[in-house]
Amino acid sequence: MAAEPGLQELRELVAEFQPGRGHVLPALHKVQHTYGWVPRAAIEVIARQLNTTPALIYGAVTFYSDFRTHPPATYEVAWCCGPACRLRGGEAIREAIQDELGIGLDEQTPDHRFGLHVGQCNGTCHEAPQIWVNGRVRGNLTPESARDLIRSLRDGE
């Protein structure tokens, strides 16, 4: 588990942001971009920097599906839940991956190498059904090729 960054480090990271200027999301993005997630301490630091309450910042963090409140896995697998992927067999892809990894959506393997979550269609429906591994599209999957892909990642591609 990654260590929480120090307060001073966090304060410097978000020092450029100002209250009342729409800086909540940009500050959270910067933190997540830096650490891969939004550590608990960052919520208080951002709140102070933006002259607001931790409750408001926390409220924002939990509203948006792309902020993580825990460190990411080595391979973050996003499963596209969109219509083209579903029509082309996306459910079977999800089942195969869940079975292969032994985890459900929004879970990580115990060794933190794989995380699985829902992804929203990014308009590459021509590759349906697909997943994104750390943001990279792996498309035209069958349940078998999805399992193979996961296995090859697990064995160190």
Next chain:
Amino acid sequence: MNARLQKLIADARAAWQAEQASGRVRIRVTLDTSSIARGAEETLARLREAAASRKIDADVGITGSWGFCWLEPCVSVRSAAGTHAVLYGNVTPDRVDELIEAIAAGRDLPSLALGVIEGNATPEIPLLEDHPFMKGQVRRLMANLGRTDPENIDHYLAHGGYEGFGKALEMDAEAIVKEVLDSGLGGRGGGGFPTGRKWDFLRNATASPRYLICNADEGDPGAWVNRILMEGDPHLIIEGMLIAALASHADEGYIYIRYEYPLAFERMKKAVAQAYEKGLLGKDILGTGKNFELIVFLGAGAYVCGEETGLINSIDGYRGMPRIKPPFPAQAGLWNKPTNVNNVESYANAPLILRNGAQWWSSVSDAKEKGTKMFTFSGHVKQAGCIEIPFGPKVRTLLEQYAGGLSGDLPLKGFQPGGPLSGVLPASDIDLTLTLDPYRERGMFLGSGGVVFFDQSACIVDLCLFFLGFCEDESCGRCTTCHGGTQRAVEILRRIAAGGGRDADLDNFEKLIGTLVWSNCLHGQFAMTSIKTSLKTFRDEYVEHIVDKVCRAGVCKGLMPGRWARRAAPQPAAAAAD
């Protein structure tokens, strides 16, 4: 025209012409999210390497999408003499050598060619405009896509870019609004509200500062027209917002881009930075004394932030929950100041209207809706891509001509015109036109341009489960009707799919339809649309699920597979039944 702008344009044109006359082979790779998904970055790198190692004097660069998304990576090659250029499709990294071979030998590669884009057709390669996918398309918004580098403002300036803004600079706000009103431009985000009227609301507002927001949240799954524009021609959107700013006396603008579009975010940011550098944004724009600041803002994954007031709360840093209207954004929007929200494609039309006039702009379509509209299409189709057509063609044309027909051998079952709130229609409605009215009349709406087709392997209960599940997940939680209602609908659908359907369920749906319309925003109000529309036309299938415990498509695992099941994609349940 403003002298500084004139100089910017003249310099850019001169640079473009010099580039054209360089005597070098020009290779352009479409680099966007769709092509990258199919290996375009590697194609680009290999093309550069191969050209260098074979000592071909080539200028290798990038461009936006031609719309042939299913055939990416697309690569165009222009001869050294500049008299002949061909567009190729499916240039996957492993095909680069073959292409380079042909280039080195000074010949075309007909096996991968989509068409000739400059010069005459050859015996083997017809003109691209004669390609079935291009016929009937009118590329105005997409005019630069495939031809210019989206990361180079000079390319935009050399192709009529910022000329519409130049014209607007010489007009007063009222005249700009009038031009846009005369054009008949309607909002492209789904509602179709006259864009000129919205600008006029802001123009007449009394408070300041005033804000413009470009809604680039494009959350409807299956729609990627806004992404194609942002990744392919970002300055078109900036220029549109500049024109809107002049028309409405706005001080500051935001482009709110969804988190799923990182490349569009990078491209827009780069384009905005370039516009600042050229003096087209910021203080004292081009020495005119006018100011306009533009900020590119990244969302964080929430469909309701596409709703304009949810979006405003999101910029403000709150949970992106839609507000209760009134007040409307034009009265009290961002930071409770007058605000105008338009879709990407709405703003992008403004430069075309100003540059060429309202008359030219609107005369392209015979339909009530004016101008061109971009559409993407996906699902059970052969070709998932993006087109721009004048308003008016039928859904059938979209499917048969542009999407290349269905991908499997099963008949069409139906389609969704535009997004999870827009509803589903049966195959028998395939001759409806892609205009606003037919959908309005059915209590649904055309949506923002992402049409999804499905064949008989799809189950209507399963599809509605997906759409309602989406609405449930994305409900902001403010209204009991919406968050509780979608939850209830999902429970019932799940139960039906698992074999526990009850006779009362169809009435339960009717009750929910009646309740959800009380919701605060359109998300809740339209969440039941797919059930509402499918209950009319696919009622038999619901009854089969509930009474006979049969799923004709063989999708619902708790039920007996029906008549389409065995021919559908392999289903473990169906296989076991054999």
